[in-house]
Amino acid sequence: MKLPRREFLSRCLTAALAAGARAALPASLWTARTATAAQPLAGDLIIRLSDYPELQQLFGSVKVSVPDARPPVPQRIIVTRTGATEFAAVDDICTHAGCLVNTYRRDLGGLPCPCHGALYAPTGEVLRGPAPRPLNRFPAALEDEQTLRIQLPSEVVEPAPAQLLHAITPNPAGEWIAISGTLPNAGIARFRIFSASGKLLLEWQQYLPEGPFALRYPLAGIAPGAYWIELLPPGHPPLQRPFTVVR
């Protein structure tokens, strides 16, 4: 997929989302890095340090939003100053159960997860469980005194293999629905249920490991009728399947 020039310019102009309200100037810029058939959409995040007073201090830490991010590009990045000229950049999805990890806390000495108490180093390593794995880390380097470049993974768009979403059962469904498939890589998967007319009715996301998965989801509040379920697997385009509810 080639990134249209208009969309590229739009990204540059709107890539100013940062932690908290920063209405004045763009705080970060999403820049095109490559635009080839193999890597149709990729980019680095440019952080202007003058927009983040927190990053002037050692262990100052901020959360930065990545515009239009789709897996494997993270939606948010925690940037922490770890030295005079060193910075660490990690995503904020806890590897335990997918809660959002907070920025660096000096009293705790790390990035805490508010759900079950995991603690991560600014560079992503697990300091305290129950998190089983480090946070994803992205290379970050100063380009000049005030400009930090964070390298983000390529957003590779491939045809989604059919086995990503094996089956929706039972179909017709009653009080619950079972969703099964196989993921080529672990990550946060998003699920959405739409009415036949396209209205979004339910949405949730959860961490799924690499390999086969099987979920059971309650359909409380979903009236009998025709629906679509959408799975957005980590690193792949969305997949949709129709199903019906009868009771």
Ligand code: FES
């Ligand atoms: S989700 Fe973070 S510790 Fe459980």
